[in-house]
Amino acid sequence: MTLNKAWTLASHPTGWVSEENFKLLVSPAPVPKEGEVLVKNLWLSLDPYMRGRMNQQKSYAKGVEIGEVMGGETAGVVLESRHANFKPGDTVTAPSGWQLYCCLKGELLTRVDASKAPLSTFLGCLGMPGRTAYFGMKDICTPMPGETVLVSAASGAVGSVVGQLAKAWGCRAVGIAGGEEKCNYVVKELGFDACVDYKAGKLFENLKAACPQGVDAYFENVGGEILDTVLRLMNLRSRITICGLISEYNSPEPYGIKMFRSILVNRIKVQGMIVFDWLERYAEANQALLDLLSAGKLKYRESVLEGIERAPEGLIGLLKGHNFGKQLIKLA
Amino acid sequence: MTLNKAWTLASHPTGWVSEENFKLLVSPAPVPKEGEVLVKNLWLSLDPYMRGRMNQQKSYAKGVEIGEVMGGETAGVVLESRHANFKPGDTVTAPSGWQLYCCLKGELLTRVDASKAPLSTFLGCLGMPGRTAYFGMKDICTPMPGETVLVSAASGAVGSVVGQLAKAWGCRAVGIAGGEEKCNYVVKELGFDACVDYKAGKLFENLKAACPQGVDAYFENVGGEILDTVLRLMNLRSRITICGLISEYNSPEPYGIKMFRSILVNRIKVQGMIVFDWLERYAEANQALLDLLSAGKLKYRESVLEGIERAPEGLIGLLKGHNFGKQLIKLA
Numbered sequence: 001m002t003l004n005k006a007w008t009l010a011s012h013p014t015g016w017v018s019e020e021n022f023k024l025l026v027s028p029a030p031v032p033k034e035g036e037v038l039v040k041n042l043w044l045s046l047d048p049y050m051r052g053r054m055n056q057q058k059s060y061a062k063g064v065e066i067g068e069v070m071g072g073e074t075a076g077v078v079l080e081s082r083h084a085n086f087k088p089g090d091t092v093t094a095p096s097g098w099q100l101y102c103c104l105k106g107e108l109l110t111r112v113d114a115s116k117a118p119l120s121t122f123l124g125c126l127g128m129p130g131r132t133a134y135f136g137m138k139d140i141c142t143p144m145p146g147e148t149v150l151v152s153a154a155s156g157a158v159g160s161v162v163g164q165l166a167k168a169w170g171c172r173a174v175g176i177a178g179g180e181e182k183c184n185y186v187v188k189e190l191g192f193d194a195c196v197d198y199k200a201g202k203l204f205e206n207l208k209a210a211c212p213q214g215v216d217a218y219f220e221n222v223g224g225e226i227l228d229t230v231l232r233l234m235n236l237r238s239r240i241t242i243c244g245l246i247s248e249y250n251s252p253e254p255y256g257i258k259m260f261r262s263i264l265v266n267r268i269k270v271q272g273m274i275v276f277d278w279l280e281r282y283a284e285a286n287q288a289l290l291d292l293l294s295a296g297k298l299k300y301r302e303s304v305l306e307g308i309e310r311a312p313e314g315l316i317g318l319l320k321g322h323n324f325g326k327q328l329i330k331l332a
Numbered sequence: 333m334t335l336n337k338a339w340t341l342a343s344h345p346t347g348w349v350s351e352e353n354f355k356l357l358v359s360p361a362p363v364p365k366e367g368e369v370l371v372k373n374l375w376l377s378l379d380p381y382m383r384g385r386m387n388q389q390k391s392y393a394k395g396v397e398i399g400e401v402m403g404g405e406t407a408g409v410v411l412e413s414r415h416a417n418f419k420p421g422d423t424v425t426a427p428s429g430w431q432l433y434c435c436l437k438g439e440l441l442t443r444v445d446a447s448k449a450p451l452s453t454f455l456g457c458l459g460m461p462g463r464t465a466y467f468g469m470k471d472i473c474t475p476m477p478g479e480t481v482l483v484s485a486a487s488g489a490v491g492s493v494v495g496q497l498a499k500a501w502g503c504r505a506v507g508i509a510g511g512e513e514k515c516n517y518v519v520k521e522l523g524f525d526a527c528v529d530y531k532a533g534k535l536f537e538n539l540k541a542a543c544p545q546g547v548d549a550y551f552e553n554v555g556g557e558i559l560d561t562v563l564r565l566m567n568l569r570s571r572i573t574i575c576g577l578i579s580e581y582n583s584p585e586p587y588g589i590k591m592f593r594s595i596l597v598n599r600i601k602v603q604g605m606i607v608f609d610w611l612e613r614y615a616e617a618n619q620a621l622l623d624l625l626s627a628g629k630l631k632y633r634e635s636v637l638e639g640i641e642r643a644p645e646g647l648i649g650l651l652k653g654h655n656f657g658k659q660l661i662k663l664a
Binding site for chain 1: 384555559574575576577580586587588589590591592593595596597598599600601602603604605606609
């Protein structure tokens with residue numbers, strides 16, 4: 001008998017997540033009902049938004065309840081199908097959650113063509129993080145050629161795509177990342193014009209030097225003190241996409257943004273986003289990102305842990321910035 | 333010989349403005365050169381933005397320098413014209429500054445028809461504050477019929493127009509104002525659906541009761557703790573116009589906004605504005621506001637001090653919220 005392993009939420013964290021917040025359940029693999037598809041998950045994506053879902057209070061979406069399987073997207077292969085659109089062997093992405101096997105209605109699956117790119121990239125630069133970067137840039141940051149685009153968490157799954165889109169669209173791309181190794185990667189591998197190490201001190205001075213014409217568009221993944229500092233460098237009529245505020249997810253006391261007046265003085269447009277709002281335009285983003293990848297202009301890096309047992313460790317590390325590139329769990 | 337009186341900046345304030353920051357100069361009235369018009373100012377508008385211009389650091393626009401006449405808009409009558417478009421007796425608004433007489437190039441004047449509305453209203457609901465309300469509402473708050481529109485400083489020159497536009501456009505209009513008298517005026521005279529007294533305590537609870545469906549559009553004139561509280565009540569995909577942050581203008585230490593994450597969680601659009609960005613569409617706003625006034629749907633209240641000598645007192649009172657309605661100085 002095939003066994004499923006699934007991570008459930010054992011308790012709501014306060015502050016930092018710990019391994020005690022999770023519980024691993026082992027049970028027989030599920031059997032598909034009419035209209036359902038049995039997927040064997042090969043990759044699990046770990047993403048910062050998962051921290052919000054572990055809270056009791058409202059975040060983007062409904063939270064995970066105690067005893068429920070942790071939510072998350074996987075890439076896998078169809079083992080058995082009772083839905084007309086899928087057959088065994090198809091490669092798909094699916095909202096399976098943190099588990100090895102899952103039965104889902106066919107409508108919830110997305111078929112992906114693993115002959116065009118490695119399966120795992122459909123969870124990264126060709127998946128939700130890539131689409132997030134694409135729509136946040138195109139519809140909110142709206143950068144013009146020659147403008148300066150700044151992005152925090154620049155070596156991460158979303159940030160790395162943001163900067164490469166900025167370059168592809170004729171902008172100056174500047175990143176913020178933690179540590180010399182990540183900054184070197186962002187400039188030398190991803191092709192950003194500059195990257196500032198927020199752990200090195202003198203953040204304002206270093207950002208000012210990296211953005212001599214100020215910042216026209218800022219793609220925010222971090223928040224807190226970094227956001228407060230960047231607000232001092234924003235240009236007149238600049239735009240800020242608020243995609244994530246990871247610095248706050250684990251903090252019981254929110255950071256107080258002191259430079260809010262910059263939004264008034266510089267007539268800045270600030271907008272919060274979640275990629276699901278662009279559901280009807282996913283095909284546009286998928287094609288643009290695949291074209292860029294095929295042209296060798298979309299590089300990516302994966303931070304892979306092997307075995308579903310390591311999923312909690314992976315999320316905890318991601319929230320602390322220990323990952324380097326898109327965080328994945330290799331399930332099989 | 334006709335004497336001019338003009339208030340100049342004597343020193344940059346730190347924190348609250350005081351009368352010592354100003355110096356009154358008396359000199360002969362100026363004589364127009366070719367292309368100029370001599371205006372006798374009848375009304376001086378006092379506005380919160382003037383506080384920013386008294387600083388040494390950058391705000392919206394270039395600041396006033398020590399010894400310069402304080403900037404500001406006036407309504408007056410043409411005494412002498414050396415410009416083809418104006419003749420003596422014409423009524424105009426003009427960027428004259430805080431003085432009784434001014435010679436300006438004709439291109440800087442705006443002719444207004446004082447037969448359609450009292451001259452002073454062209455500095456208030458039919459002037460810059462009215463246009464600010466109109467464009468901030470129409471282009472940023474973008475309220476739909478049935479939505480809840482909240483505005484701070486609701487009895488003020490801008491806020492009072494915001495709420496009446498909300499009602500005219502089929503929305504629920506809720507105000508925030510300081511004190512029972514202002515709140516009563518906002519509801520009973522201006523026709524808002526509700527108004528919350530921020531001085532009465534329990535701001536969050538009272539706002540929640542006044543906005544049972546949450547807030548879809550917020551027009552911000554105040555900032556600080558009021559903004560932080562309102563952020564907790566904003567709906568999904570709501571909009572915030574940042575028009576002013578008067579609570580911060582006199583504070584040496586800015587308030588830290590703790591609820592910034594609401595912008596992410598609720599995908600809020602926040603945008604700073606200054607009405608000059610809509611210069612090409614002033615005629616649209618002027619007509620819409622005049623139509624509303626003519627239909628009896630745009631009420632206003634003026635807080636008038638007599639004599640140019642009282643201008644510093646007027647600005648200080650305005651910054652402390654002592655005015656009740658549009659703050660004006662009657663010059664003659």
